[in-house]
Amino acid sequence: MKKDLRERLGKEWLVFDGGTGSILQSKGLKGGELPETWNLKRPEDIIDLHCGYLRAGCDIFNTNTFGANALKFPDNLEEIVTAAVENAKEARRRAGREDAYVALDIGPTGKLLEPLGDLPFERAVELFGEVVRYGSRAGADLVLIETMSDSYEAKAAVLAAKENCSLPVCITVTFDEKGKLLTGGSVDSTVALLEGLRVDALGVNCGLGPEQMIPIVKRLTEVCSVPVIVNPNAGLPRTEGGRTVYNVGPEEFAGWMEKIAEMGVQAVGGCCGTTPEHIRLTAERVRKLPFKAQTRKNRTVVSSFSQCVEIGPRPVIIGERINPTGKKKFKQALRDCDIEYILREGLRQEDSGAHILDVNVGLPEIDEPAMMTSVVQRLQSVLALPLQIDTTDPEALERGMRIYNGKPMVNSVGGKKESIETVFPLVRKYGGVLVALVLDEDGIPSDAEGRIRIAKRIYEAADRYGVPREDIVIDGLAMTISSDNKSAVVTLETLRRVRDELHGHTILGVSNISFGLPRRALINSHFLTMALQNGLSAAIMNPGNEEMMESYRAYLALAGLDPQCMGFIEAYAGTQDRVPAAKAAGAPGGTTGAADGTAGSATAGGTGVGGAAYGGTGAASTDRTGWGAGRASAASSSAMGLTESVVRGMAQSAAEAARKALAHTAALDLINGELIPALDQVGKGFEKGTVFLPQLLMSAEAAKAAFEVVKESLQGQSQEVKGRIILATVKGDIHDIGKNIVKVMLENYGYDVIDLGKDVAPEAIVEAAIRENIALVGLSALMTTTVVSMEETIRLLHEKKPDTKVVVGGAVMTQEYADAIHADCYAKDAMATVHFAEEVFGG
Template sequence: MKFIERLGREWLFFDGGMGSILQERGLAAGELPETWNITHADEIQSIHRAYLDAGSDIINTNTFGANALKFPDNLREIVEAAVAHAKEARRQAGREDAYIALDIGPTGRLLQPLGDLPFEQAVALFGEVVRIGAAAGADLVLIETMSDSYELKAAVLAAKENCDLPVLATVIFDENGKLLTGGTVDAVVALLEGLGVDALGVNCGLGPKQMVPIVKRLTEVSSLPVIVSPNAGLPRSENGKTVYDIRADEFASLMAEIADLGVQVLGGCCGTTPAHIRKTVALCKGKPFVPMAKKHRTVVSSFSQAVEIGGKPVIIGERINPTGKSKFKAALREGNIEYILSEGLTQEDSGAHILDVNVGLPEIDEAAMMEQVVTRLQSVLALPLQIDTSNTEAMERGMRLYNGKPMINSVSGKRESMEAVFPLVKKYGGVVVGLTLDENGIPDTAEGRVQIAKKIYDTAAQYGIGKEDIVIDGLAMTISSDSGSALVTLETLRRVRDELGGHTILGVSNISFGLPQREIINANFFTMALQNGLSCAIINPNADAMMRSYRAFLALTGQDAQCAGYIAAYGSQPAAAPQAAADSAMPLGEAIERGLRERAAEAAKAALQTVPPLELVNTELIPALDRVGKGFEAGTVFLPQLLMSAEAAKAAFDVVKDAMRGAPQETRGRIILATVKGDIHDIGKNIVKVLLENYGYQVLDLGKDVAPEVIVDTAIRENVPLVGLSALMTTTVVSMEQTIRLLREKKPDARVVVGGAVLTQEYADSIGADCYARDAMATVHYADSVFG
């Protein structure tokens, strides 16, 4: 039976750890596990066979780190051998009912604009592995241990575009239910469901106990089968070996509890063995199987936030749009992206939940501008975006590079429009705005508009797009030319809600076009629309009258518990303060916190007219970074924003350095950073480097896959008092321990700080590190304590 016919209909079991078992069988510190596909074929086959004998239905190829970055010369040989070993093990075990998953892990690099890896290059890297593995005979693709939703999207697109196999995806959450780059369970589920994967879930990083809250949320929001593959507890070092604290019996017992939460696929990750899987299968296979229920949630998401449509009305900020805005048009013509970013940030501050993005001008390349604006916006703010264009090329470029599940504005009831837009929504995911107009124009009656809404629903279903991913625009037409138009729009909203069970949206301010004092009409019509079931309102969130109507409506309808939102907005001031214009001067500290590089540089130049350079650093730059760092530690600022703030601070530092040219340069201290031998994943190291340099430290970056001897020799030669070591994989933390041991012997006065997804405080203590840094800011704090 085909895999896809069984998935979600019966219990399925993945295998367990590969790298941790290879270590037990002699994989040397720093040795790449994938090379054993060539050098130790019998060992790889025997591990696969042991998992099949234990009851695994799916075995993962030994290709977790296989990509052209790590294997530029023999990638095909590595991947083909891996698939061949899995197939041979299946034959030897007599398990023709089992399936082979092409295992794809992260590249270890951050994608642009946060890192240096272009999105399309990431897609190409993953695509090459997919093509080789699919041709070699894999039955499905498993994308696993992803900590960045943008890289996750690149991998899923690569799989979808390069094979027709089922695609499964699992990510690595921390104990707070967040990805490294800030993604929540809800945001990840929205992204993956939009991209059309066949199952999703969580693996690695945590043991089964720590995963329970995450799994509960996954089963609450996912409509797809859920996969859970924990580590065998938390790692520690014993006699130079990495061991895990949960044995097979306890692991199986905990997995049985997880099975009862409503998941469909179980397996193991680091530290688990065939014994762990055998006992898990024995305890869980006989449990009642519950297929995942369709949730019918309407969700749009960014890299870190998910906004559900259908409960509390959603505000969509309309200011990123050139219509009637001369300054915005000038910004588009001049490529002044920071003006556009400022418009977005201002709307976020004013209470918008989603931002509409329209960059269409006849004289510019709209597709290129959409790509640039979407990419930059999602690097400095966390709100989801609505991609607003009638240009299908611009629409696709924006959707492809968008880090999340966007709203799409729009499709109409015209067949040409639906044939152009729905394939894009099906491929990339999105919640699309359906305009109630067709080849015959805009109906004058609510009945006519409701019929077009039905046509849009029915046609979308033919593309596999559910009604939950359509939001109907009832079309607000100006009452200055038709005094009854508002009533038709309100009836349309009410009937879509009551008769069709759908969600609605309006560009509210269209109702008052051509009238004086438009905000009077707009605000009152907005309240009426909300009363008639309006789900989403495209408005100017900087307009006080509109937000007063919105907040009052929530308070009056019981959607603002204890009137908390209303009181927060109006309780401490007699009248709302006017919003700053997007092109007004911005203080240096705010520009850094916002991640606006050009604004930070301009503010630094202006401040240096009256403030000495070093005073500016100590009173403005460092405090701003501290505020961002505290927000990151509190979970209110996410990694992309942290990195963009660091980039803005760097731009300001560069201005300060120019002002101090010729004067003695001071540094707070010198620090070595390195990713240890055998590990090419340098995301964590590079993030730490950016922050340390912005705090005034000189970083000697030795790169990735660095031998212990190189690190120690550099520390001795340069007399560096602090060494930072990073590792992502369990198979390489042994190299970290060797490096620390050699440092203690050769340079005992050096302090060592360690970090990485596989590490814990207990593990860091057991290998002799002086400090375990669970995130980049922790490394900065430790450096401050070392250097005083």
């Protein structure tokens, strides 16, 4: 009886086979012909190919199914995959190599996943799942996913393999010479993701020759805890008379592979351009070397599509602002599905220096799983920070973890049996670093001893579920000192004991410590320092809180965790210590003009952070796009009036001016007397050709900043919305810049825009128009080929909701074209759309 592959993988040398394409070409495969068709058309040639590698001494060989998926073979996929596995088994019999393992080979779909491309994540999982079902049913011994150059697609493939069979799953990905995937992932981020998904082995193939792979292999062996596979090409390709040839022969290849084997990898083989002879020599040489098993690295890491963040020894900041608790506006944004509001909150925290972002979108009246899915998807499409999925709803947790492109943090599990039984299986399946709260059925222990006891229980649960201990961070639970004077002491002791006795990592929601007290930032920043000193590995906090960031950066510098104090210097060079107000006024080069006070905190000039951003919560953002920015100092901009600020497109000074003006002018007078006329002035300039599109948008952004301030002053009062408008880029078209420009302008003029996004089906637009009873729909198309969908959308709208008007725009659109497809209006630019809206709504 043959040994199970899992008993051998990582315990002895294993050799994979080599290239397929060049050998099939020499057997007569034509350019453009799909190699997988040969499983049916020319089985003898495929069997022959396998026999070559089996006789060369490989242990694992791949079925001829690299490109087999339902996109390429919609009609006979099952037949092809089954035949491929049968051919492999037949080869094994003929070569007398029953000890060898048949790997069901799975390559990329050739499509990019959303949001980069148009293949939905779950569709990718389905496509791969189908192949895995057919292949495992036909008798493959393992699944080998290979040549993946997108971490997201790799995740889809691994999930599909795990969900559709119980075979071992190995995966090799393709890095470029800089050690990056095509979509930006690094060795570290890729390993974090794949180990989190519990693959049996991982590694690298294709793209490069063995020599060029060496730096990548080095990093792989430094960070991997699972066995590492290395399958290079036979050097670099060049074209010779229309044929691709590779420059590294069998002898040289085997020499390099010997070096690679000695670096601490566990399995070797070849890819494009390698032949049975390459593999024979490699197997022969490598098997003579002493085998080294992979070592456990015990690193606590989370990842995004491109970044890997290690927790400890250097503590990290987890931004807490994506959370509705106690935030009226955030709650409203959730109810309105205003995801952009949430994205802005995320971007601000990234700019402020957060390393990871907590994502909590729980609100009783919304569909939390759906909201979690879309927020995670949108956040990871605009920022590169790893996310922490924070929810008490198991379904929202699973959907967030599933759709996430990386290894997330998971917030949280508690010591309760039910919580453990719900959360651990998800972490086992999807991977993640899990925040463990030291509370259980009996509540929160009042002493450190009790909390440590629960922590131990959670570690034991991790062992049971096969989750590595390093993937647990213990939340020592910060509770306000205003109700229990000893609470900080207990929390700090818990941190210390987790570090010293359990050798684990810790996390805290730091700001809870000061709840109910005045000057919370004062307490928070000092508590943060104390917690860090007692071993805190991750602080959940507001990275826009400058006092806390000061404590954090000062701690790193003092604790020897900031080499040459570079981080500290970068953040604070050129800034001044806070001095008493009386002195500051007279001090030359003091803090004058640095902060406008709205953030309630000092600014860090050295990081390029300006004053408070509009809608700011303390996290300041830059305003360097302002007209005349660079020249205009904070002092001079604060003197600028509202009209001028809007006309010159300066968001920050527009907000300031609005705030000042509100002291003596009624909100509505300010809007009608200054803001709208200023906008009109810019709009007219745009139409005359004296103001250009970037300026128009900057003015719009400045006006928006002012509107936000004015709206705040109107809180509680009903705010007038002039009308509601749907905008969409039509089906088949993925260009959305034009549509987004129109959206900015319409919102400026007081319209409520329902943005359906890009590539939107006609039915979806009509359905939304009917459901929301919309009077005006704006459609955008950039390609002549997609104007067809525009026409179809208009036809359907006119049929199903005849009272709705349609305005169209886009690069290829003309008045004649618009007439031909029965649009109600052709708008040549954003201002023209505004004018039509005024007409429709009687503005």
